[in-house]
Amino acid sequence: MDESFRNMLLAAADASVLTEDLIVEILSRVPYTSICRFKCVSKSWLALCSDPALRTKSPPTLSGFFYRSNRRSRNFTNLSGRGWPMVDPSLSFLPSSCKTIQIMDSSNGLLLCGYANKYEYEYLVCNPATEKWAVLPDTKSTVGMHTARLCFDPAVSSHFRVFLLVKDRLQVTGVKLYSSKTRAWTYRQSEWGDNCIVHDAAKSVFFDGTMHFTTSGSLVVTVDMELSRWRKIPTPHPTNSSFIGMSQGRLYLVRCDYNNDYHLSVWVLETCGDDEEWILKHSVSKSELCEPCQLNSPRSLALTAIHPERNLIFCTMEHGDIVSYDLDSRVMHTIFPPRPNKACMYQPYIPCFSEWLSDGH
Secondary structure (H helix, E strand, C coil): CCCCHHHHHHHHHHHHCCHHHHHHHHHHCCCCCHHHHHHCCCCCHHHHHCCCCHHHHHHCCEEEEEEEECCEEEEEEEECCCCCCCCCCCCCCHHHCCCCCCCCCCCCEEEEEEEEEEEEEEEEEECCCCCCEEEEECEECCCCCCCEEEEEEECCEEEEEEEEEEECCCCCEEEEEEEEECCCCEEEECCCCCCEECCCCCCCCEEEEEEEEECCCCEEEEEECCCCCEEEEEECCCCCEEEEEEEEEEEEEEEEECCCCCCEEEEEEECCEEEEEEEEEEEEEEHHHHHHCCCCCCCCCEEEEEECCCCCCEEECCCCCEEEECCCCCCEEEECCCCCCCEEEEEEEECCCCCCCCCCC
């Protein structure tokens, strides 16, 4: 919202031209992180912007990143890189028995967290914006033997799902699926075939009702919410590294080619009936990535996230700082500069204020 429009809205509100319902309806079309800036205008605006109904109506958007420092403390940085964290990074609302948890994945406002309990691994899902949480039933998971991912789309359902990739010597042999609707785990043997390796750090995305995983080969493997449809989607040309994400309602793939003087390419999956094709949208050279950050090698950059509404990618550098790169303007911006305590393990965060259905707290 620009300055002139804000002044017009305030003037109209003061003159009682607009009712409070109309103001809420207008503001509900503005991301909540932008609305928060208006809390300091007056006490009445503070009350209006703090209205739970307004928060629920506001469109969700990427607001920042959870991360862990080398001191193993949890932190949060806003997308602007400035101001107090919009949520409590310590997750202090969780019980004291869960203070050693690690954030393993995020999905549309929910966090999947895990913690070791003797020789087994336990999981919980929480919403930092509403401070709701639920512990998942025991999975009999041995520490280090599973890759866990979270699926949640409040526009489709108030329930979430958790995927556990069961592995044998790195190869995926099956999938355990937890549904907050049934409150139970389901197991299916993998139908992706032999030599399907999904690393713990590999990116995954929940898109169009299906979970997508990048593999160590040149494939994206998918499985639906009923564990009934298993697919393998070839990626464009063999690559050293690939990253997937959802942006502007479509599935994006970012490839890092360390050969041929290195370049980064951005592809989008176009579908027509049963036919699928990766279409090249952007290509970024080594110099475009390295010169703004004064890097000797692009290998120091690690892809972290894709903006859900803009042609913007986020990367972390070897010293822990995070930068954004605008694929349209070709401009790089530092969001989180280097700090004494190196940051790592960034998780993008989109706040969600809607109610979720679970047996949690």
